[in-house]
Amino acid sequence: MPSLTRLENEQLTIEISSLGAELQSLATKDGRCFLWNGDAAFWNGRSPILFPIVGKAPDDTVLIDGKPYPMAQHGLARRREFALTAASAQSCCFTLTSNDETKSVYPFDFSLSLTYQLAQNTLSVTARVTNTSDDAMPYGIGFHPAFLWPFPGAEGKAHHIMLDNGAEPELLRLSGGLLDQATQPSPFRAGHLTLDASQYVEDAMIFPQGAGTGLTYEAEGGPSLHFTFENLPNLALWQKPGAPFICIEPWHGMAAQHGKGSELKDRPYTALLPAGKMADYGFSVTVKNQK
Template identity: 90%
Template sequence: MPSLTRLENEQLTIEISSLGAELQSLVTKDGRSFLWNGDATFWNGRSPILFPIVGKAPDDTVQIDGKPYTMAQHGLARRKDFALTAASAQSCCFMLTSNDETKSVYPFDFSLALTYQLAQNTLRVTASVTNASDNAMPYGIGFHPAFLWPLPGAEGKAHHIVLDNGAEPALLRLSGGLLDQTTRPSPFTAGHLTLDASQYVEDAMIFAQGAGTGLTYQADGGPSLHFAFENLPNLALWQKPGAPFICIEPWHGMAAQHGKGPALKDRPYTVLLPAGETADYGFSVTVKA
């Protein structure tokens, strides 16, 4: 059975499951809960880690060095038990290390470490990928946290995404779960987007580039969450139609392109990590009243 690790400081309390090293809750000291609760009526995820692919592969098959491997949407990490390797009152680290089972679907020796840290009203999450193989290792990686919409205490109020850089990044959509490369006009105006459920009838809104390294999710006259991203150039926003949450997803890697085949190395923004090297990716979320 998965175990829960609890971190706490004077402003925030979080819990992380050993299954997928997935964040389970984010609660302020006044009792406000900000993370989606995983109600399976809509979606049983809360904040899965996406590795070694982001999104879908054609027929759930990726090709590596010319060989096919079965790979479900968003990869294998979210379905694996991680080992708790370090823990204190305000930080912890979980580790997934390759084994015969993982290598049957992803033929590399690797480790994936997830570190959670609390500092005042900020949660920081870092993923470190190490290639322990003899050859370069292709992968995508991403975060998929879901936050309440409406935010606590902001029922009936307009909610917004505001990009730090004030940009108007082009929009991409999915076709059958795969990336449609047709560029659509940006839904942002001077970095501002008012959220509406109709935006997600066609699945996620994906911004391959230009969304920048930070944004604020906020409600009129209510609380806000500020996000900062590290080494995560892609952004997606997603809601299960009718569900009371919004996913704010920073990625390095995206779904396979529609009609382009299953090769992992050819997916947009795939990382090719040299043998023996480690790469870090992360995001922070700061809760503001």
């Protein structure tokens, strides 16, 4: 059975499951939880880790050097038990190490570590990928946290996303779970987007580049969450139709494109890590206007 690890300081409390090293809650000391609760009536995820693919593969199959491997949407990590490899009062680390089971669907030796750390009103999450194979290793990696929409106590208020860089990044859409090749005009205006459920009727809004390294998700006149991203050039926003959450998803890698085949290395923004090397990817979220 998965185990839960709890971290807390004077401002925040979080819980992480060993299954998928997935964040289960993010709450302030006044009892307000900002993370989605995983209600299976809508979506049983809360904050899955996406590895070694982000999104879907054609027929749930990836090719690696021409050889097919079964690969479910968003990869294998979210469905695997991680080991708790380090823990202190305000930080912990979970690690998934390749084994015969993982190599049957992803033929590389690797380790994937997730470190969670609290500092005042900020949670930082870092994923470290280490290639312990003898060959270069292709992969995508991403974060998929879901936050309440509306925020606690902000029912009926407009909710906004504002990009730190004030940009208007081009939009990509999915059809059948795969990326369309044609871009669409940005829904952002000078970096500002007012959330509306109609934006997600056609699945996620994906911004392959230009969204920058930070954004704010806020309720008008209410609380806000400020995010910073490290080594994560892609951004997606997603809501399950009718569900009271919004996913703010920074990625390095995206779904396969229509007409581009199933080869993992050909997916947009796939990383290629040399043998014996490691790479870090992360995000932080700061809870503001807590009172």
